[in-house]
Amino acid sequence: MKLIFISCITILALLNANLNKNIYTQTNPLQESIARGSDIYLDFCINCHMANGEGVDATFPPLAKSDYLMQERAKSIKAIKFGIEGKLTVNGKTYNSNMVPLGLSDDEVADVMNYITNSWGNKNNKMITEAEVAKLKK
């Protein structure tokens, strides 16, 4: 009886692992870019913009449900690529701070943009590509 039970659990576990694997091995360029962008976010962005993109009140603007991020695509890419300083209005609140250039390559900027525009309630189906980032000048 015990053996059967263990076998059942093992089979279930294997099935489960396979199912998960199938989800993650699907080749979808946007999903792959978002996954890479998530790692970049944890390294370069999280200490100011926080774990759920909520930012810090009156200091660092939110990315989650941010009107600026979702409506100002080119400006947002440029902010990540070149840094940004001075006054910025996000969701009706004004921020006056400074984000220094992060030293990310164009493909990394695209990845992190795809991540933040598809997280915490944000949705963006029009994928940002390395070429789009490369085209934007200071």
Next chain:
Amino acid sequence: MKHIHSIVILLLVTLSACAQQTDSAVKAETPPHLNYTTETVVPDINNPWGMALLPDGSMLITEKSGKLILFKDGIKTSITGLPDVYVRGQGGLLDIALHPNFAVNGWIYFTYASSKGEGDGGHTALSRAKIKNNTLIDLQLLYKASPNTKKGQHWGSRIAFDNDGYIYFSIGERGARDVNPQDINRDGGKIYRLHDNGSIPKDNPFVNVANAKKAIYSYGHRNPQGMFKHPITGTIWVNEHGPKGGDEINIIKKGANYGWPVISYGVNYSGTSFTEITEKEGMEQPLFYWVPSIAPCGMTYVTSNKYPDWKNNILVGSLKFQYLERLILKNDVVVKREKLFENIGRVRNVIEATDGYIYIAVEGKGILKIISKK
């Protein structure tokens, strides 16, 4: 009934996933009255990181993007001849300090992110050089941490000299929390001590440990970005960034382990915990910890007679809350904290210079001098 059970269990799981934190023992207050104000002395620097006042009253300022600026008689001059600076994430051109005997030997020390050596990415380096005709000469690389990594986080780095001529500098754990800080065979998450020419002192704590990085003086650090020599005791004091909560002030002791990430008063940015303990045998307790984090950067001890209200206090820049924090200590215990110059901007550095004035470096602004209100 079954539903209530499920809800209770769900609640318990949710609650236990978010770690509990104990706030700092002393809360920061807004001072009711302030006798000092600031004036901009060097404007328009995007990310001033390190600064050093020269004997002739001019100032050397490092700009994170890789520029070394000499500010003299109201004019900014870019010093040429710098080594290649690897600008990535929190890395770039970092701190700068003069040799205690600078007037005689002219040596300038600076830390920076460098991609020198094998592997993609970079790690923190310490070099020294002299300045002649606005160019660095006699450039010597004194230390280069390895291996390189493309991580953007936690390069340190501050520099200080003690009374015996040793140079101390900090390197953060380079975003490898579970790999670097507790391993003395690896660079990162350490305070280093060298002779002024870069050689390893014979009495460094790990010189006789096979495979250890011999320049290490203390370990178990996360990202130390503030450092001074205590003017009375001569000891080296350091502050470091925690993750979410758990920023610390520590007095550096030879060979000591400051615990990161085995013990910490901080939690992950997501609010989950990475350790259950805040203390452990063989690991140092901080002199003070910040919960919530202020993101401390730069630190100085006030000795100058120009600031009688602040004498013997410690000043720390807050990147996160954009003020200068004043800490009042009694027998090495923080008894009072004040928020000075609230909303001034991200304070990257604070020094008490040889002219007796306190200078702060503010991101997006430049260098500000603290003066008495008229």
